Amino acid sequence: MFLREFVPVLSLALVIILISLRSLRGIKFEIWQAMFIGSLIVILSRSISLQEALRAIDFDVILFLFSMFVIGSALEESGYLQKLSYGILSRVKSFSSLILFFSLLMGFSSAILMNDTVAVIATPIAIYISRICGVDEKFFLFLLAFSVTIGSVMSPIGNPQNFLISHYGNFGNEFLVFFIYLFAPTVMNLVITPFFLKALYRIKDFKISFSEPEDFAWGKEGSKTEHAFEKSKKRLEVVSKLSMTLLIVLVVFRTFAIFLGLDIKFPIHYITFVSALPVLLFGGRTLRVLKNVDWKTLVFFASMFILMKSVWGTRLFQKLIFQFDLTSHLYLFGAGILLSQLVSNVPLTMLILPLLSMDDVFSLLVLAVSSTIAGNLTILGAASNVIIIQASEKRKGAGIGFFEFVKFGFPITLLNSALYYIFMKIFFA
Numbered sequence: 001m002f003l004r005e006f007v008p009v010l011s012l013a014l015v016i017i018l019i020s021l022r023s024l025r026g027i028k029f030e031i032w033q034a035m036f037i038g039s040l041i042v043i044l045s046r047s048i049s050l051q052e053a054l055r056a057i058d059f060d061v062i063l064f065l066f067s068m069f070v071i072g073s074a075l076e077e078s079g080y081l082q083k084l085s086y087g088i089l090s091r092v093k094s095f096s097s098l099i100l101f102f103s104l105l106m107g108f109s110s111a112i113l114m115n116d117t118v119a120v121i122a123t124p125i126a127i128y129i130s131r132i133c134g135v136d137e138k139f140f141l142f143l144l145a146f147s148v149t150i151g152s153v154m155s156p157i158g159n160p161q162n163f164l165i166s167h168y169g170n171f172g173n174e175f176l177v178f179f180i181y182l183f184a185p186t187v188m189n190l191v192i193t194p195f196f197l198k199a200l201y202r203i204k205d206f207k208i209s210f211s212e213p214e215d216f217a218w219g220k221e222g223s224k225t226e227h228a229f230e231k232s233k234k235r236l237e238v239v240s241k242l243s244m245t246l247l248i249v250l251v252v253f254r255t256f257a258i259f260l261g262l263d264i265k266f267p268i269h270y271i272t273f274v275s276a277l278p279v280l281l282f283g284g285r286t287l288r289v290l291k292n293v294d295w296k297t298l299v300f301f302a303s304m305f306i307l308m309k310s311v312w313g314t315r316l317f318q319k320l321i322f323q324f325d326l327t328s329h330l331y332l333f334g335a336g337i338l339l340s341q342l343v344s345n346v347p348l349t350m351l352i353l354p355l356l357s358m359d360d361v362f363s364l365l366v367l368a369v370s371s372t373i374a375g376n377l378t379i380l381g382a383a384s385n386v387i388i389i390q391a392s393e394k395r396k397g398a399g400i401g402f403f404e405f406v407k408f409g410f411p412i413t414l415l416n417s418a419l420y421y422i423f424m425k426i427f428f429a
Contacts, residue, residue, distance in 0.1 A: 007047045008310035011038040012342075015307070019379065020402040030393065031379070031386055032300035039303035042310040056309035057302050060269045061160075065116065065298060065387075067272035071243050072120040073292040074279040078237035081121075085128040095133065096205045099143060099194040102129070106144055107151025107190040110384075113251060114268065115152040115159050115375075119144070119384040120294075123391040133208060138400055139201055141392055142408055145385050146193050149375040150416060153368070154178055154186040157255065157268070159382075161349040161371045168353050169364040175255070181365055185423040189416050196415060200408055232284050239283045247275035297390050301383070308347050317342065318351060326355055329366050333421055336370025337413070341378050345371040362424070369420045377413040379405045 018034035042048050048056070075081050088105075092098040110118040126140040152158030156166035156174040166174040250271040257264040280286055311317065317339070324335040332352075339348050349371050356363050375382025379389060379402055393399050 006314070007045045008042050008307065008314055009316055011041045011047075011307060012311050014038060014041070016380070016402075030296065031390055032296040032303070035300050035303040035307065039306040039310075042307060048306065048310040048313065052309065053306045057305045060267065061305075062298060062301060064269035064272050065120070065301060066293065067269070067276040068117050068120045069293040069297070070276040070279055070289060071240065071247065071272075072124075073289045073294075074236055074240035074283055074285075075121060075244065076124045077285060077289055077292060078233055078240050080237045080240060081124050082128055085125050085132065088125075088129065092208060094205055094207055095135075095203070096195070096198070098129070098133070098208060099198060100191065102126075102140070103143060103147045103190050103194040104187075106147035107186070110148040110151040111155035111158045111186075112255070113247070114157060115148040115382070115384045116387060117272070118148045118151075119387040120391065122148070123388050126388075127392060135203065136201070137392070138404075139197070139203070141388055141400060142405075143194055143197055145382075145388050146197065146376050146409075146412055147190060148384050149372060149382055150186060150189045150193060153372045153420070154182040157251075159372055159384075160346045162368050164346070164349055164353065165364050165368045168358060169361060170358045171361060171364075177361065178365075178368075181424065181427060182369065182420075185420050188423075189419055192415065192419070193412060196412065197408065200411065235284045236279075236289075239278050243275050243278045246278065247272065250275060294387070294391055294394055296394065297387055300386060300390070304344070308344065312347065312351075321348075321351060321355075326352065326363075329363065329425075330421075332363060332366050333370045333417070336367055337374040337377060337417065340371050340374035340381050344380065345374055345382060365424065366421075369424070370417070373413060373416050373420065376416060377406065377409045378402065381409075 015034045015038040018029045018037070019031055021029075039053070043050060043053055088098070088101065092101055106118055106122055109122075122144055123141070126144045127137055130137040130140040152162065156162050156171075156178050162178070166178070171177045250266075251268075254264065254266055254268075254271065257266075279289060283289060321335065321339065325331045326335065335352070336345075336348070349367065352367060356367065358364075372382075375385060379385045379400070385405070389400050
């Protein structure tokens with residue numbers, strides 16, 4: 001009994017401590033390693049059986065992430081992401097206009113493609129742009145993390161928890177409801193956040209001088225000739241762009257099908273896998289693409305599913321939730337933000353939903369906003385944060401510590417939350 005009730009909670013506490021202190025005193029724990037250790041402890045202590053652990057893993061999510069990692073890896077390997085970065089820079093004249101454009105682009109993209117998808121694809125772009133501008137890489141990694149979280153608020157398919165909420169509630173047309181109530185405050189946050197972050201970083205505006213850095217140039221590869229290498233790269237670029245186009249077309253088609261009330265059952269993880277097939281089958285550099293897939297993040301998610309399943313089995317967090325008065329919208333908002341830091345927003349949403357009325361649109365939207373914007377407070381608040389940080393570290397980019405994230409995430413979350421809550425209270429008054 002002790003093992004099943006306390007070891008999972010202690011394991012989760014250990015994971016949080018390892019992530020918080022992972023770069024101190026020369027002892028470095030990557031996020032995926034900390035989560036893997038936590039899941040291994042609950043399995044070895046028999047707090048959860050091996051069969052339960054395997055059933056706990058959501059392989060639909062794993063397939064979705066793997067497929068997006070394949071597309072993102074192909075886009076980067078082909079050099080297309082570098083070209084896209086330069087294209088963005090060539091259209092702006094100053095740093096302020098760049099960060100505003102970047103925030104809006106990432107935010108609206110996450111509303112259509114889901115925040116985790118954009119996190120996968122855009123992390124290399126954020127790194128490239130920061131190096132070209134000569135700005136601390138962490139600034140653009142923070143801006144990317146905050147932007148994809150904020151942007152996903154206004155769409156029922158912007159993130160997994162919104163998807164769950166939209167299917168639970170009696171919204172009628174969920175796309176229209178989310179758009180009417182959440183579009184305006186989301187755009188306002190996407191506009192305000194980059195300049196607030198710029199002020200926190202104390203970066204003064206400057207003109208952008210565009211030039212291609214040498215360290216982004218493509219070189220020869222072993223014994224291959226430059227011509228053969230460029231040819232294979234060009235082929236991969238065409239195929240990866242095809243996959244990206246296919247992904248967007250299928251997502252838009254699915255969105256309009258739902259909007260029109262058509263009964264088309266085509267899950268998002270099927271869409272991403274079908275979209276990744278051209279790269280896997282016709283890209284010509286499949287082994288290199290697979291090698292660059294972020295396998296560490298896949299391990300993190302599989303481990304997280306196991307550990308969280310074990311934690312939920314203790315029912316301690318369920319008891320904690322009942323301490324909040326969920327009939328109060330302010331308490332519900334606070335619970336969504338704070339408790340998401342402990343167990344992540346998706347499982348928290350699944351637990352709270354049955355306690356809310358399907359017809360209480362305002363409460364459901366409050367849960368959607370709070371559980372999503374919680375991602376801007378800490379690294380563990382949203383899966384997209386983990387994806388961005390691990391993708392950055394994989395590319396030898398700037399690592400972000402737990403408390404460092406909170407340093408900027410806390411004031412940003414306060415600003416975002418206040419704007420959302422005040423706007424929604426006025427609108428629903």
